[in-house]
Amino acid sequence: MGGQSMAMGGMGRAFPGPPPSGPAAFQQHGAGPNGPSGYPQQAGQFGGPMSGPQPGMPGGFPGAPGALAGPPQKKLDPDSIPSITQVIEDDKARLGGQVFSTNIRGQVPPLVTTDFTVQDQGNASPRFIRCTTYSLPCTAELAKQCQVPLASIIKPFAKLPNNETPLYVVNHGETGPIRCNRCKAYMCPYMQFIDGGRRYQCSFCNCINEVPVFYFQHLDHMGRRVDFYERPELSLGSYEFDATLDYCKSSHEQSEVIVAEVNHHKQVRVEQQAPNPPAYIFMIDVSYSNIKSGLVRLICDELKTLLEKLPREDGAEASAIKVGFVTYNKVLHFYNVKSALAQPQMMVVSDTAEMFVPLLDGFLVNYQDSRAVIYNLLDQIPDMFADTSESETVFAPVIQAGVEAFKAAECSGKLFIFHSSMPTAEAPGKLKNRDDKKVVSTDKEKTLFQPQKGVYEQLSKDCVAQGCCVDLFLFPSQYLDLATMADVPSHTGGSVHKYNNFQVETDGEHFLRDLRKDLQKSLGFDAVMRVRTSTGFRATDFFGAVYMKNTTDVEMAAVDCDKAVTVEFKHDDALSEETGALIQCALLYTTIGGQRRLRIHNLSLNCTSQLSELYKCCETDSLINFFAKSAYRAILNQPVKNVSDILVNQTAHMLACYRKNCASPSAASQLILPDSMKVFPVYMNSLMKTAPLVGSTELFTDDRAHQRLSVMAMGVEDTQLQLYPRLIPLHDVDVGSEAVPAPVRCSEERLTDSGLFLLENGQSIFLWLGQASPPDLIQSLFNAPSLAHLQQGHMFALPELDNPLSKKIRSIIGELLEKRPNSMKLQIVRQRDKPEMLFRQFLVEDKGLHGGASYMDFLCYVHREIRQLLT
């Protein structure tokens, strides 16, 4: 990649020289439906406003000095400032559909939004690992100077497209995978074979190891092993090892995770056994509200068909996953669904203070074998509780029961909990309402995000120790202290889905889509991840739905294809430009078939002492993922305002450093952004406008906590979408073509009264109908003569109509729903209707509804900050 600078005011100049092609030139083509407006032509207008006051930003930065008074400036053309949609389109145009070979160290991959094919040639695919920069600064000083965070976002189970090869499984026999004696790094393409192939040097710690006899192979004239291409662990960036018994949990010390991954060298050979296949337990809250809403019946009916589709090992005939069922309100009901039984048996456990599992045999069963009994049970559950009046529920004991069940069955697994209300019944983990709008925007605001300690903390620990992942489906009608309730899922690699005021008619399908996706996801259980690095730097901090017992081992009760861990690196020592930097992520886990495996992802990065090189290799999408996660974690301990300030400061600092060290001298009034980061401010601004970081009493505390926790587990793709939703114009869609219209910038200005727009950010999806939408369009979509005729019932789904437009739009929506990790509830909003407010908060380039600056204002503000830093 070549040039990277972009100058506001058109005087910017590519730093080392013009790039061969692509975004560096910063030509904006077709930034919106209004057609391209040449950016360089904006020059003259731009220099001014940066020095003036920021009339548009009164609330966003209360600490901002207002001293620089001056006359209001002429409005800027929004098309003149860097556009994400443009960057995305450019990248697509340049790299879309191409093959990305991972054979070059420190190669910056295409954007997450671009479709490309990865060919693994020694480095892990960017689907598995993305870095904030692909050229690490050689020294800590340099890193400090630029303040660009050094981080990787690792999504170990990322889904691979069908045209990419699944990971090979390597078996090194009884002694287990070959590892460096000193640092325990696994055999990988970076190991240097020397001495005619008899020994190898570990490139992580430089230790020289003997090659085991069975593994010996001659070297060719290049010093490469002859079997280089036959062994995935020598030629590929990602592969798996079959783990031996040493890597399995000891049968006797269930509570203590004995991870051979960590202490392989120890001669502690306690009796270890191969894991049992994992199990799924469905735990359904059958209290009054869930029964009344029809949810229980919906779940039971759906499970009958859904259980046929449990994930299974590649090539396996049937899923090895066992299933179990629990219902609960104030007490728990376990069900014996052993295949030999004529009818299911229900066992009530009222002792919620000390939860236990009342049965062993028949609780976790093979669905295929027990289908008849399970059907019988699922038929009966809704009726059994049909006239319940119990409205109190317990929660912690429910999770505890799941852990105990897995403990008894000596397996790992996942709990699907369908819960309605705050657990107020007398039992451990009882919660009380602590929602206090008064603390919003104060120093105490962090308490809203902090989970209540005690029971749930211990429960997370227990869950992780047992490999019990908790997926939570919440159906609240009011505050239920999500921060606490989601604590366990967020430490066990689980997800939290929330359906406010659930109604079967409007939310049923949405929920079922989530449930189906969640149930069928491929995932690994009882996982421990360790990130090893070559000398000079090391992983210091981890963000994600994980549990850390010590500072190095990332434990996850389960990790699925959408969960990512963000790892921050710090320097220990100077790095060498010559050898570069290596990252090896090893994940020990149990497959859905019950096999213990090690998944290895290797990545080599460049090191540089040139800041310009560093900035060139930055990756904005990854950066914003890191910033989002670190900010969302920071608000647990600091006032939200401090966190926002830090974000802005760091943004300014990063950009100022670039300006100072990399950009060619230019007028101070010019804002110069590195090419790789030119849309960074949009994301940053959007991040600061997200619910968790906006102190507004109008937002529900639970929603803020929910968003905070969901983002913590997200990968780069998801955070990108979350922070910059797709706004797709649909009114002039070409019904004949396969393509989805190009998204436009997320700003009100891009909407047209006669337009039809689809907005989606991975969590929500809206269909926006302009006030002046042509009646024929409304007719073909809704079978209604005009907008005014749309009823309440129309607002959540498009009717299935047999006309090209309806089909096309429904297929676009369907594809999106299919593609995203979570289901989204379609909301149809009319321009100027009240629900439009919901829609508008996703127009992230505009001023925030609940506070927060518009993109333009933010850019101006950042510019001013940069200028201050530079003086």
Place this chain on the structure above:
Amino acid sequence: MSTYQEFIQQNEDRDGVRFSWNLWPSSRLEATRLVVPVSCLFTPLKERPSLPPVQYEPVLCSRANCKAVLNPLCQVDFRAKIWACNFCFQRNPFPPSYAGISEVNQPAELMPQFSTIEYIVQRGPSAPLIFLYVVDTCLEEEDLQALKESLQMSLSLLPPNALVGLITFGRMVQVHELTCEGIAKSYVFRGTKDLSAKQIQEMLGLTKPAAPGQQGRPVAPQEAAASCRFLQPVHRVDMNLTDLLGELQRDPWPVSQGKRPLRSTGVALSVAVGLLEGAFPNTGARVMLFIGGPPTQGPGMVVGDELKIPIRSWHDIQKDNARHLKKATKYYEALANRSAVNGHSIDIYACALDQTGLLEMKCLSNLTGGHIVMGDSFNTSLFKQTFQRVFSKDYNGDFRMAFGGVMEVKTSREVKVCGAIGPCVSLHSKGSSVSENEMGIGGTNQWKLCSLDPSTTLGVYFEVVNQHNAPVPQGGRGAIQFVTTYQHSNTQKRIRVTTIARNWADAQSQIQHIESSFDQEAAAVLMARLGVFRAESEEGPDVLRWLDRQLIRLCQKFGQFNKEDPASFRLSESLSLYPQFMFHLRRSPFLQVFNNSPDESSYYRHHFVRQDLTQSLIMIQPILYSYSFHGPPEPVLLDSSSILPDRILLMDTFFQLVICHGETIAQWRKAGYQEMPEYENFKQLLQAPLDDAQEILQTRFPMPRYIDTEHGGSQARFLLSKVNPSQTHNNLYAWGQETGAPILTDDVSLQVFMDHLKKLAVSSSS
């Protein structure tokens, strides 16, 4: 003397009472000198086919602290329609309904033959009987199957309106709901957690049926029945329950090598007691516990689950090495007391080859009047028939069980009651007739018998309190009235009143009379009960020493001898058998723990303190019958000299029935002579003891262990351990006789015992 024996017999038949003394010494001092206290064995519900119950309320003495029931001993003024209480001498008018009485028109309770009378009274609503099965599922498949069948069978024996419930336990405790359709529902409790009754009731979702203020009074049973899903009328749920029992599986939790299954007996019982306590206080209920091994976890644990640590033995207990003993005993005692307070009885059916913890659990049955049955396996006729016999019916077609009994003792003022020994608990009712001197369970004149049957017999001990210088008027009689209220098995409330009187005698002038009124059988059993009662709390040797001292004192008091001349010692006929009873009692498993496990001792003692006189005597001194060609079957001495080669012996120890074929007989049998037509008589000889044994087996509860063995067979030890070792390896050759079989023992023989007794009795120093 025949008169006294007849008198005693007649009294027993009519009132179910056997007194140690049938003439009472008139002062306290003399009474104490008689050594054996004035006491009686009383069978409150003795079966009396000739006694039709009357259908009205008894007439009570109006004095508040007397309330004695009108009885044949009362003086009645027919003209004034006034009766005088024979206990407190209060003069009471008859109630209006008695207006028509006269000398020729007397109510039943005034007729002499109605010294025992039963009233059917209408008090409160009648509560159905409750049977709560508590079933151990940690059994071998075969055992569980047999038990399931027995339980299913029992459903057909229960009265149709009786309520049944089912609790099963292993590692967990499951309370089964009986009315569910489509899905079998149960509540599960952790087997290791001690829960209070309140917690249990809350967890079972039972609303408290009685407000706190109403406690102690029975609640309306219909209401309670509706609120309790766990106890349902048999007729409504027998199909469900039969299926449920049929589907019972062995405890599914894995038991690893070298471990015992985890058995939460303690919690299961606590849940059973808590459930009944909450739902049906003060109604007749039986908790029937079936166990196949010791409790191994949770409260009430008797032994750990490590097989390498064996269950406690007497040796461990003496060495204070029984880790769980005290805690477990305390736990079960607390449960037993709670259960007793609510009138619920607990049966234990323990079938296992090893001990099951009866030592710790015995109080459950002892205090509540429940049965204890001990067998090797549920798949034996011993258990199956015994269990069936629990539900046997009397001549009226009523179950031979009664519930919620309260026995009250009223005495005339010269006598006070010291205590009772039997399957009862004290109600702590301090009346004027309560002595300060406690014997057995004392300090009260009311006892609760949660469950009782026609054979339940209490030993009741009295004290003569009349001072020496205040003589009883000539011809005066001491009177005692037993008032037993209970719930009949047909749910009627009944009151049975037995009033007896005995003459006073001056011990100085009438000592001969007193001596001849001595009932040595009753006295032996009553003294034995005192001994067994002491043995529960004292060291074995101390009890034996106490018994010996009593015997010596009795012999000194009534023996005729010249000082220091043992040869001159004589006892009158009325005392002649008493020393022999004591000899066998000393050797009995009730006082000797050698060769018995703690569980066995508890089992034997349990039955000893509740059986009637005849059975008790058999337990003390087993009966030995001989069958031979020399004559008709005859009882022979329980002596080693009775073991002859050409005899078949049938010994009945109550707990065992041993048929032992003599050496020659055994050889003949082996040779198959009984098959040959010419030896028909031999076949008959072989058959005779079997028939007799069968007869005993038919009636006995619990079924005795039936042993058919021959001389020299290993099982013959049951016989050898009981007979008087008159010939042992020590004296065999000295005696130079060839009859009988020597016993390899160092125990003293009856002869030696008697010699010592005589020596001590005549010695002036002791």
